[in-house]
Amino acid sequence: MRWPAYEKMYIRAFERMLDVRKAKGLPCDWQTGMDVFRWWMEDDNISGQLSMDDLMEDNNV
Numbered sequence: 001m002r003w004p005a006y007e008k009m010y011i012r013a014f015e016r017m018l019d020v021r022k023a024k025g026l027p028c029d030w031q032t033g034m035d036v037f038r039w040w041m042e043d044d045n046i047s048g049q050l051s052m053d054d055l056m057e058d059n060n061v
Helices: 004-023 033-040 052-058
Strands: none
Touching (some): 004 033
16 A cells, blocks of 8 residues: 555556456456455455465474
């Protein structure tokens, strides 16, 4: 939230990425650039996504 212009640029880049994935028929769990941004910023996990805590538990670290 410190640099809103960067946030907007990332969201737009993620939207373009999703457009390309959809055009190529590739699977995609996200619907919008904001969905990707939230996932990337770790604000929102997609269904079935592992967290770092899950990995640590699995490896008994």
